[in-house]
Amino acid sequence: MxxxxxxxxxxxxxxxxxxxxxxxxxxxxxxxxxxxxxxxxxxxxxxxxxxxxVRTPDGTVDPALRWMVAHVTSLSNGCSYCSAHTFKNGADNGVPQDKLDAIWDFETSDLFSSAERVALRIAMTGGQCPSYATPEDMAELRTYFSDAQVVEIGAVIALFGFNNRWNALMATDVEPEVTDFLEERKYKGAKEARTTD
Missing domain, CATH: 1.10.8 (Helicase, Ruva Protein; domain 3)
Incomplete structure (x- = not known):
């Protein structure tokens, strides 16, 4: 409630x-x-x-990657509301179901490219404590993405930093349309995803 x-x-x-x-x-x-x-x-x-x-047609980062970054940020922050939304938005914006299901295994799963891995690593760190992002990870991010794209990825992480804190603090209820979507896809919530090996 x-x-x-x-x-x-x-x-x-x-x-x-x-x-x-x-x-x-x-x-x-x-x-x-x-x-x-x-x-x-x-x-x-x-x-x-x-x-x-995240809703701009002028973005230079693929929308699917933007939503994966948002999802990992929200998962690492433990925000059930935003992780539910970003799972649905990822699916609606071209992230395949198997990739969404394996997103917590992005470091080892063959489903993810090297560029996606580093972006999601930064998203995980950014969702937990942005100052823990290492210079090495940021340098690796810049080998795959332009400066403008790095800014865009950072903005997604920062936007969901606000959204995660707002919705977790307010205990925002997930809407029935999102809940129905998640149930159809047997989604694991943020808390379960964080504790599953």
Missing amino acids: PFIEPLKIDATDEAQADIAWLASATGFTANSMLTLSYRPEIAKAVLDLIRAV
């Missing part, structure tokens, strides 16, 4: 159009945005970041 009950969509006033835009991209209205709408300027700012970081 959430600590703050989400507003109804017709009560979101100033942020309503932005929330509707996100719902048109995901297929559901996000409880996190309905809760943030108690402060519409914050909801709008977060939605602007979502639009610029």
Whole structure:
């Protein structure tokens, strides 16, 4: 049960159009945005970041990789809400099911390229404690990605750092549309994924 009950969509006033835009991209209205709408300027700012970081057609990092980075960040942070969303968004943006199922094994699974491995390693570190990212890992990231792409990957990690903390703190309920999607795919949640060998 959430600590703050989400507003109804017709009560979101100033942020309503932005929330509707996100719902048109995901297929559901996000409880996190309905809760943030108690402060519409914050909801709008977060939605602007979502639009610029993970929902932009102008990104130079493949959308599938962006969502895998978001998913690993959320898993490593232990955010059940965001890991559920990023699993669904990954599937909706071209990440194959077997890759999503094996994402916690990205370091050893043949499903992942060397470029993906280093990006996901940075995502894991960034989700836990960004200052633990090693200079060696950051240098390796730059062997596969341009400076603009490194910024884009870092922005995904930072955006979900906010989202993970917000939704875990507020105990945001996962929407039925997302829950149904996860059940169909036998998804392991963030806590289970972190403890499974």
